[in-house]
Amino acid sequence: MIARLLPHPLLSLAVAAFWIVLENRLSAGTVLLGAVLGIALPLATRAWWPDRPRLAGLPGLAAYALIVLWDILVSAAEVAWLVLTRPEAELKSRFVTVPLAVTAPEAIALLASTITMTPGTLSADLSADGRSLLVHVFHTDDPDATVAAIKARYERRLLEIFP
Numbered sequence: 001m002i003a004r005l006l007p008h009p010l011l012s013l014a015v016a017a018f019w020i021v022l023e024n025r026l027s028a029g030t031v032l033l034g035a036v037l038g039i040a041l042p043l044a045t046r047a048w049w050p051d052r053p054r055l056a057g058l059p060g061l062a063a064y065a066l067i068v069l070w071d072i073l074v075s076a077a078e079v080a081w082l083v084l085t086r087p088e089a090e091l092k093s094r095f096v097t098v099p100l101a102v103t104a105p106e107a108i109a110l111l112a113s114t115i116t117m118t119p120g121t122l123s124a125d126l127s128a129d130g131r132s133l134l135v136h137v138f139h140t141d142d143p144d145a146t147v148a149a150i151k152a153r154y155e156r157r158l159l160e161i162f163p
Contacts (some may be wrong), residue, residue, distance in 0.1 A: 005039060007046045012038035024137040060161045068114050068155070082120075082139050095124065096143045098133045098150050107162040108133075114154050121150075 006012050016031075016038030023030045036143035042049075082091065102108055112133060120138040127134075140146045 007043070008042040008049060011042045014038075015041050021048045057161075060157065064154075064157050064161060067157070068117065071118050071153070075121075077121045079138060086139075091139045092141060094137050094140055094143050096135050096137055096140070096147050098135055098147050098155075100131050100133060100155070101151075102155055102158050102162065103130070104162040105130075111150075111154055111158055115150065 016034035019034035019037050020026065020030055023034075100108060100111075103112060108126065108130060112126065114134070115121045115123045115135055122136045123133055124136050125134040126132075135146075135150070136148055137143070
């Protein structure tokens with residue numbers, strides 16, 4: 001019964017929490033509407049979620065989120081510094097191809113989103129076979145090191161989160 005009512009319990013919890021944060025006040029009505037939305041939206045969209053993504057654990061996902069938040073802050077400062085201190089002619093923007101070891105669609109989407117959310121990088125394309133990402137980098141002196149950093153910092157952790 002519970003599995004039918006909550007086909008994706010983490011999504012239900014995230015929707016309810018997001019509603020409460022958006023409402024910006026904690027009241028019985030806000031919590032109740034958040035719970036209703038948290039139940040209704042996953043039920044309405046379950047046809048597009050045939051299988052639940054397999055996660056190795058929430059602690060790994062939480063750690064990943066903290067790393068991404070830190071990297072967003074650091075990258076924002078680095079990009080601002082580059083924009084303010086370097087002439088445009090000295091910037092070395094490039095497209096790099098990141099070969100993927102992750103195969104879960106959710107992991108690939110999370111990696112592409114992470115790259116795009118981090119200032120100075122943008123996921124531009126996923127190859128037709130899903131085995132590589134084309135990434136635009138605002139400035140890099142060593143494209144191979146940039147690819148290695150993406151794989152070591154993000155993809156390695158996603159391989160642990162999405163086995």
